Amino acid sequence: MRSPLTPEMATQEVQLNETLAHLKTESETLKTKLEEERAKLHDVELHQVAEKVEGLGQFVMKTRRTLKGHGNKVLCMDWCKDKRRIVSSSQDGKVIVWDAFTTNKEHAVTMPCTWVMACAYAPSGCAVACGGLDNKCSVYPLSLDKNENLAAKKKSVAMHTNYLSACSFTNSDMQILTSSGDGTCALWDVESGQLLQSFHGHAADVLCLDLAPSETGNTFVSGGCDKKANVWDMRSGQCIQSFETHESDINSVRYYPSGDAFASGSDDATCRLYDLRADREVAIYSKESIIFGVSSVDFSLSGRLLFGGYNDYTINVWDVLKGTRVSILFGHENRVSTLRVSPDGTAFCTGSWDHTLRIWA
Amino acid sequence: MMSGRTCSSGHVVQAQKLVDQLRVEAGMERIKISLTAADLVRFCQDHRRSDPLLTGISASSNPFKDKKTCRLL
Numbered sequence: 001m002r003s004p005l006t007p008e009m010a011t012q013e014v015q016l017n018e019t020l021a022h023l024k025t026e027s028e029t030l031k032t033k034l035e036e037e038r039a040k041l042h043d044v045e046l047h048q049v050a051e052k053v054e055g056l057g058q059f060v061m062k063t064r065r066t067l068k069g070h071g072n073k074v075l076c077m078d079w080c081k082d083k084r085r086i087v088s089s090s091q092d093g094k095v096i097v098w099d100a101f102t103t104n105k106e107h108a109v110t111m112p113c114t115w116v117m118a119c120a121y122a123p124s125g126c127a128v129a130c131g132g133l134d135n136k137c138s139v140y141p142l143s144l145d146k147n148e149n150l151a152a153k154k155k156s157v158a159m160h161t162n163y164l165s166a167c168s169f170t171n172s173d174m175q176i177l178t179s180s181g182d183g184t185c186a187l188w189d190v191e192s193g194q195l196l197q198s199f200h201g202h203a204a205d206v207l208c209l210d211l212a213p214s215e216t217g218n219t220f221v222s223g224g225c226d227k228k229a230n231v232w233d234m235r236s237g238q239c240i241q242s243f244e245t246h247e248s249d250i251n252s253v254r255y256y257p258s259g260d261a262f263a264s265g266s267d268d269a270t271c272r273l274y275d276l277r278a279d280r281e282v283a284i285y286s287k288e289s290i291i292f293g294v295s296s297v298d299f300s301l302s303g304r305l306l307f308g309g310y311n312d313y314t315i316n317v318w319d320v321l322k323g324t325r326v327s328i329l330f331g332h333e334n335r336v337s338t339l340r341v342s343p344d345g346t347a348f349c350t351g352s353w354d355h356t357l358r359i360w361a
Numbered sequence: 362m363m364s365g366r367t368c369s370s371g372h373v374v375q376a377q378k379l380v381d382q383l384r385v386e387a388g389m390e391r392i393k394i395s396l397t398a399a400d401l402v403r404f405c406q407d408h409r410r411s412d413p414l415l416t417g418i419s420a421s422s423n424p425f426k427d428k429k430t431c432r433l434l
Binding site for chain 1: 372377380389392393401404407408409412418
């Protein structure tokens with residue numbers, strides 16, 4: 001039964017409600033101010049600035065390798081810095097390390113869970129990280145001895161309260177950044193498993209993240225089911241910029257190679273480019289004929305091309321500056337779920353629900 | 362059953378966090394798109410010759426493009 005309100009409690013409640021109303025007004029004012037400030041800088045469109053840039057010719061990109069071996073949907077992949085090895089993870093619980101030149105499988109690990117949604121190669125090339133429905137991110141050191149049981153050396157690093165959606169080593173093997181269905185991102189020390197920093201601000205599952213190129217400093221961007229892309233300061237845990245122009249879940253985010261912008265791919269069937277110094281969206285890559293969601297995006301080395309993997313099984317290649325599509329690639333027999341350009345930019349790899357990975361060049 | 366007082370103070374904490382976050386974002390120094398876009402264009406142009414997927418490098422220099430004929434599936 002509810003205890004009777006004393007006069008003191010009643011006064012406090014009135015005061016709190018006044019404070020709340022005051023704060024609401026202030027946040028509305030600030031939001032309007034933000035919109036005005038951003039609009040002031042919108043003096044020109046990106047494609048207008050790029051008018052004098054030479055158009056791109058015809059692109060001939062084909063599947064050069066097909067990696068077969070997963071027993072179910074491929075959910076994630078990452079390149080090794082040696083530009084030839086790849087790690088991939090699948091719904092069937094398997095994580096495989098491949099030599100993309102020869103298509104040979106070099107290592108395979110069976111995870112204790114299905115839906116391994118995230119995997120990443122360590123910068124040294126000596127370990128891989130992965131996780132998914134187990135809510136964890138685990139690190140497996142890769143052994144030169146092919147007979148060694150990798151699972152025995154497994155190290156549990158991150159613990160979330162919902163699925164792991166993405167993971168990435170920072171510029172060393174010592175730290176891992178994770179994003180989760182629990183709505184947070186987190187930075188972990190690999191050796192101790194200690195939580196170094198957590199990042200709160202998304203209002204729903206966080207689906208993706210990308211670290212800024214090392215020259216640009218300690219920030220990363222994340223995208224989520226709340227349709228927001230947030231830029232974070234890794235040291236303070238503070239969200240320093242937030243963008244909300246997509247109309248649905250953001251499945252993928254990737255920094256432009258200079259670090260001054262980032263691209264996103266969404267279930268709203270568009271890719272968008274956000275300029276960090278202008279603090280706004282500066283391009284949308286879309287066509288009326290494209291109605292299926294984008295699962296993953298990545299830039300070519302110069303940033304001129306944006307590759308998008310789509311749920312309609314295709315890859316669309318966009319001219320980042322002019323905003324037009326330059327090519328559409330067919331080959332996969334189900335959704336493209338993951339896409340990464342190789343470290344030296346000579347090729348890109350896609351993973352699909354059709355159980356295969358393809359290397360394109 | 363908790364009194365309404367506890368619910369209100371939770372909302373106030375949340376609202377304060379939102380205002381603090383918005384203040385941080387509003388205080389940011391922004392640059393006009395005409396300037397920032399020019400930098401994006403310049404970066405592309407400066408790096409275009411070292412972008413293999415853009416220039417298309419020959420089979421002899423791309424390890425993925427081998428000179429074998431493709432097998433038709």
